[in-house]
Amino acid sequence: MSSYKPPTTDLTGWRLKVGEDSHGQQKWVYLRDEAQRKSWPQGNVEKYWLGLEMHTPELQKPKTPLDAARNGFEFYKELQSEDGHFSTEYGGPLFLIPGLVIAMSVCGQSFTAEQSTELKRYLLNKRRKEGGWGLHTAAPPTVYGTVMNYVALRILGMGPDEGPMTEIRALIHKMGGATTIPSWGKAWLSILGAYDWDGVGSVPPELWLLPDWVPFAPWRWWIHVRQVFTSLSFLYGIRFVGPFTPLVWSLRNRTNVNPIDVYSGHHPVLDIAHQFLAVYEKLPHIPLVSSILPLRQVANDRAYQLLSYEDENTGYQTIGPVTKAFNMVARYAREGADSEAFKAHLSRVDDFLWLSKEGLMMMGTNGSQLWDTAFIAQAAVETGLANEKGNEESVNGMLDWLDKAQMRENPKWYNEGYRHRTKGAWPFSTPEQNYTVSDCTAEGLKAVMALQELDYTSKPVNLERMRDAVDTLLSMQNPTGGFASYELQRGSKKLEWFNAAEVFGNIMIDYEYPECTTSALSALKYFSKLDPKYRASDIERTVSKAIEYIHDVQKPDGSWYGSWGICFTYATMFALESLSIAGETWANSEGVKLACDFLVKKQMADGGWGETYMSCVTGEYAQHEKSQVVQTAWAILALIYAQYPDKTVVDRATRLIMSRQKKDGRWEQEDTEGVFNKNCAIDYPAFKFIFCIWALGRADKYLKS
Ligand code: LAN
Numbered sequence: 001m002s003s004y005k006p007p008t009t010d011l012t013g014w015r016l017k018v019g020e021d022s023h024g025q026q027k028w029v030y031l032r033d034e035a036q037r038k039s040w041p042q043g044n045v046e047k048y049w050l051g052l053e054m055h056t057p058e059l060q061k062p063k064t065p066l067d068a069a070r071n072g073f074e075f076y077k078e079l080q081s082e083d084g085h086f087s088t089e090y091g092g093p094l095f096l097i098p099g100l101v102i103a104m105s106v107c108g109q110s111f112t113a114e115q116s117t118e119l120k121r122y123l124l125n126k127r128r129k130e131g132g133w134g135l136h137t138a139a140p141p142t143v144y145g146t147v148m149n150y151v152a153l154r155i156l157g158m159g160p161d162e163g164p165m166t167e168i169r170a171l172i173h174k175m176g177g178a179t180t181i182p183s184w185g186k187a188w189l190s191i192l193g194a195y196d197w198d199g200v201g202s203v204p205p206e207l208w209l210l211p212d213w214v215p216f217a218p219w220r221w222w223i224h225v226r227q228v229f230t231s232l233s234f235l236y237g238i239r240f241v242g243p244f245t246p247l248v249w250s251l252r253n254r255t256n257v258n259p260i261d262v263y264s265g266h267h268p269v270l271d272i273a274h275q276f277l278a279v280y281e282k283l284p285h286i287p288l289v290s291s292i293l294p295l296r297q298v299a300n301d302r303a304y305q306l307l308s309y310e311d312e313n314t315g316y317q318t319i320g321p322v323t324k325a326f327n328m329v330a331r332y333a334r335e336g337a338d339s340e341a342f343k344a345h346l347s348r349v350d351d352f353l354w355l356s357k358e359g360l361m362m363m364g365t366n367g368s369q370l371w372d373t374a375f376i377a378q379a380a381v382e383t384g385l386a387n388e389k390g391n392e393e394s395v396n397g398m399l400d401w402l403d404k405a406q407m408r409e410n411p412k413w414y415n416e417g418y419r420h421r422t423k424g425a426w427p428f429s430t431p432e433q434n435y436t437v438s439d440c441t442a443e444g445l446k447a448v449m450a451l452q453e454l455d456y457t458s459k460p461v462n463l464e465r466m467r468d469a470v471d472t473l474l475s476m477q478n479p480t481g482g483f484a485s486y487e488l489q490r491g492s493k494k495l496e497w498f499n500a501a502e503v504f505g506n507i508m509i510d511y512e513y514p515e516c517t518t519s520a521l522s523a524l525k526y527f528s529k530l531d532p533k534y535r536a537s538d539i540e541r542t543v544s545k546a547i548e549y550i551h552d553v554q555k556p557d558g559s560w561y562g563s564w565g566i567c568f569t570y571a572t573m574f575a576l577e578s579l580s581i582a583g584e585t586w587a588n589s590e591g592v593k594l595a596c597d598f599l600v601k602k603q604m605a606d607g608g609w610g611e612t613y614m615s616c617v618t619g620e621y622a623q624h625e626k627s628q629v630v631q632t633a634w635a636i637l638a639l640i641y642a643q644y645p646d647k648t649v650v651d652r653a654t655r656l657i658m659s660r661q662k663k664d665g666r667w668e669q670e671d672t673e674g675v676f677n678k679n680c681a682i683d684y685p686a687f688k689f690i691f692c693i694w695a696l697g698r699a700d701k702y703l704k705s
Helices: 034-039 044-050 065-077 096-106 113-125 143-155 165-175 183-192 205-209 223-237 268-285 287-292 295-313 321-335 340-346 369-383 392-405 438-452 463-474 493-498 514-530 536-552 568-581 590-602 614-618 629-641 647-659 687-704
Strands: 014-018 026-030 353-356 359-362 609-611 623-628 674-676 680-682
Touching: 014 044, 026 353, 044 353, 065 369, 065 647, 065 687, 096 113, 096 143, 096 183, 096 321, 096 359, 113 143, 113 353, 113 359, 143 165, 143 183, 183 223, 205 223, 205 295, 223 295, 223 321, 268 493, 287 295, 295 321, 295 340, 321 340, 369 392, 369 438, 369 687, 392 438, 438 463, 438 514, 463 514, 463 536, 514 536, 514 568, 536 568, 568 590, 568 609, 568 629, 590 609, 590 629, 609 629, 623 629, 629 647, 629 687, 647 687
Parallel strands: none
Antiparallel strands: 014 026, 353 359, 609 623, 674 680
C-alpha cells in the first residue's frame, strides 16, 4: 500500500461548540483567526479527542479498585462539556460519509475547506492495509466500502491519479468492479449520475399507498429501514439525478452484488418481487397508463409528505445519518436550494460530523449524549464517587442535562408519521432528534432517580414526569415479554424476506433484545420503590413477563446474544442484571450458574475478557487475541450481579483493568465495542471510562464483602 500522507488542518484551531442550536447539540467549528482562538481557548475536551496534550491534575497511585475508579472518574470528568453531558466521538461505520458527500454535491453544496481536508484525511487514515474500505473500520475491504469512499474522495477533490487513487481503483476492479456494489450503493451512485436507476432493484413508493392492515405495509417495518425507504422510494420514484459529473460508472446490472459484501443474501421471495416490479416499473412511463392511474405520482407525493413529517418531527436531524442524507436530497429535489426546508437541513449537517485525531467522520447518530451521560451518572452514584468532595459540580451538571433531555410531548406528526409516543421518554442522543428508545428511556430514568436520591442535588424531575416515562416504557413491551428498540414489534419476522439491503441482517422489523428488556424492567422495578402505588399491577406483570423473556432467550451454553454491544459478554451482563432483580443468583438459579460457567470459561490467562465483533456476525463466541478492558468490566459487573462465589475470578479481572490504567487515570482506546444489524461495528469510546469506573467501584465492595 502506498504511503501517501494526507494533508491536515491545524488541529489547534478546532473547537467543540455545545448546545448552540438545541440542547445537547455538538458541532466542531474551525477558528481561522488567531484572536478568536485566544479568546476561546481549546479545552481538555477538544484536546483529548484530537489527541493533543492535555493538562490534568496529578493523581495518587491507586491502591484499591475504588482508588482506580476515582482516578478514572477524575480523568473522565475532564471530558464533560459545560452543559453537563459527555461528548463522545461515535464512529465506526464507513458507509456514511459518502452518502453525505454525494448529497451535498448533487445539491450544489460544499463543505468548508477545513472540513474537506479533514474528511479526506479521515477516509485515507481509515483505509485498510488491503487497500480499500469495509463496511466499518474493523472489517476488511468490500465493494460497498471501497467504491463509495473512492467516490467520496473524488468529489472532495482528489484527482483520479492523486496519492493512492489508482491503487484503490485497481482494487475495485480486482474485486469485480463498481457495478457489483450492494443496493444502497447503487442508489447513491444513481443519484450522483454515475449509475442508472434502471439498474437498481425497484423501490416502489406505492408501498406507502397500501392500507395499514396489509401485513407488509411499511409502517410495520423497523423505523430505520422505514425512514430510509421513504426518502429513497421518493428519489427512486422521481428518478432523481444530480448534475453530470466526470465520475462515470456505466455498466447496468440489477442483481449483481459482490459476494464479499453480502451478509443477508436475497430471499427468493425478494427476487420474485423484483421481477414482478421490473414489469410494473415500465407502466408509469406509458403515457396512457399514467394518465388514467397516476399511481406513481400519488405515491411520490405520499412518500414526500411522510419524509417531511420526519424532518419536522426531528428538527431536521432525522432518525439517523442515512435518512439525513436521503431526506436532504429529497427536499432539494422537490423544493430547491432556496427552500426553508432545504436550508434547515443544511443547518443540521454539522451535528453528524465529529473531528477525531484521524480526521472528520460522520457519526452513527448526532451523538450518543444521553447514553454516555446516563451510564456515567449511575456509575458515579453506585460507586459512591458522586458523594465525594469535588464531584458535586460534575454530578449536578449531569442531572441538569438529563432533566432537559427528557422529551415532554409526543411529536408534532405523531399519528400521521406512524410514530411511537415520546412523552416522558429519553432519546439516545438529543431531545431535538426526538426518538424514544426503550433502553435510553429506561437508563435516563434510572440515572435521574439515582441522582435525585443524593442529598445535595436539586430534584428537577418530578414524579409526574417520571410517571410519563413509565407510561412510555409500559407501552413498549411485546407479547413475548421482550422489549424492542424504538417501537413495538409491528410486523412478522417473515418481512426479513424483503430485506434488500444485503449488507445487514435482521433489519426489517424491530426485534426484542435482552439488553433493551433489562434496561426497561430494571427501570420499572426501581421506579416502583419510589412510587409504589403508580400502576403497581401493570409494572408487576410487565416485569415478570420480561424476566420470562430473558429466561426464554438464554442460549444452551448459558450466554445471551448481544445485538448492540459485543456481544455475548455484553448481553450476558444485562441478562444477569435482570435475573438479579428477580432474586436469581448463582446460589439459587440454574440459569445464572450456567451463565457464570460460560463467562468464567472465557476468562483469559491475564484475567481479562476479549470478544471480537465476529461474535455478532456469526452468532458464535469469537475470541479476541487480546483482552479488552471494556469486556472485562462487563464480565465483572455480570459476575457480581450473579453473586459469583469464587472471588478470585473478579479479583484477577480487576487487577487487569487496574494494570491498564495510565497515571492520569485514563485507559487507552482498545478495539471497537458496539455493533448494529449483526454486521456493522460501531465505537463507544466512552465505555472504557464508564464501565471500568463502574466495575472497579462495584468490585471494591464485593471483594471486601
Ligand atoms: C443505535 C445506537 C444506540 C442503540 C442502543 C441504545 C445501544 C440499543 O440498545 C438500541 C438501538 C440503538 C438506539 C441504535 C439503533 C441503530 C443505530 C441508530 C445505532 C446502532 C447507531 C447507528 C444505527 C443506525 C441504524 C445507522 C444507520 C444505518 C442504517 C442501516 C440505516
